[in-house]
Amino acid sequence: MxxxxxxxxxxxxxxxPMTLRQWALDxxxxxxxxxxxxxxxxxxxxxxxxxxxxxxVRPRLELLYVRVSGSSGQEFSLDAQETELRATSTGEIVKVxxxxxxxxxxxxxxLNRVLAMVSDGSVTVVRVTHEDRLARFGVGWLKRLFAxxxxxxxxxxxxxxxGRDELLEDFISxxxxxxxxxxxxxxxxxxxxxxxxxxxCSDRGGAA
Numbered sequence: 001m002x003x004x005x006x007x008x009x010x011x012x013x014x015x016x017p018m019t020l021r022q023w024a025l026d027x028x029x030x031x032x033x034x035x036x037x038x039x040x041x042x043x044x045x046x047x048x049x050x051x052x053x054x055x056x057v058r059p060r061l062e063l064l065y066v067r068v069s070g071s072s073g074q075e076f077s078l079d080a081q082e083t084e085l086r087a088t089s090t091g092e093i094v095k096v097x098x099x100x101x102x103x104x105x106x107x108x109x110x111l112n113r114v115l116a117m118v119s120d121g122s123v124t125v126v127r128v129t130h131e132d133r134l135a136r137f138g139v140g141w142l143k144r145l146f147a148x149x150x151x152x153x154x155x156x157x158x159x160x161x162x163g164r165d166e167l168l169e170d171f172i173s174x175x176x177x178x179x180x181x182x183x184x185x186x187x188x189x190x191x192x193x194x195x196x197x198x199x200x201c202s203d204r205g206g207a208a
Contacts, residue, residue, distance in 0.1 A: 003039035018154040060091025063123040067099040103136035
């Protein structure tokens with residue numbers, strides 16, 4: 001029995017290393033830690049390969065998701081993310097979704113398209129350069145949701161976060177959102193108070 005590095009094991013299986021990493025995290029294939037690296041038994045890899053050769057295996061249909069925070073500009077960043085994802089693709093690229101908006105925003109047009117394609121079975125893999133491209137928070141929930149539809153999330157650079165400028169933009173977005181909600185609450189309270197006072201004035205006028 002040979003203990004294979006992730007890249008070699010993935011090559012034998014004909015999949016991307018990030019897919020194998022996700023399989024390991026999901027418990028689909030056993031692995032052993034050697035130092036800080038995952039190693040895979042050649043026996044387990046061969047078993048997985050024989051299972052993957054069956055006719056029930058779904059084709060690898062990739063959705064590439066790229067995002068920037070700004071509402072305009074930053075085309076270079078979008079292009080760079082797409083280029084990197086295309087260069088590491090090992091399947092059919094079904095769609096490239098470009099999104100603009102803070103990673104804190106839940107209702108992003110691009111993210112909504114991703115959710116729609118995941119739910120209708122159009123793709124088997126959603127790929128991003130960094131986890132925070134998909135969302136700043138709640139990525140774990142998205143992965144679990146995608147897994148229900150048999151879709152994996154692959155992160156090209158698992159640990160690297162976005163730049164300082166985008167973190168600042170997200171912070172400003174967060175503050176703006178809560179400020180707007182607080183102002184809206186206060187405005188509603190003011191409207192109710194004014195209506196109440198107006199009613200009291202009418203009552204006084206009628207009494208007179």
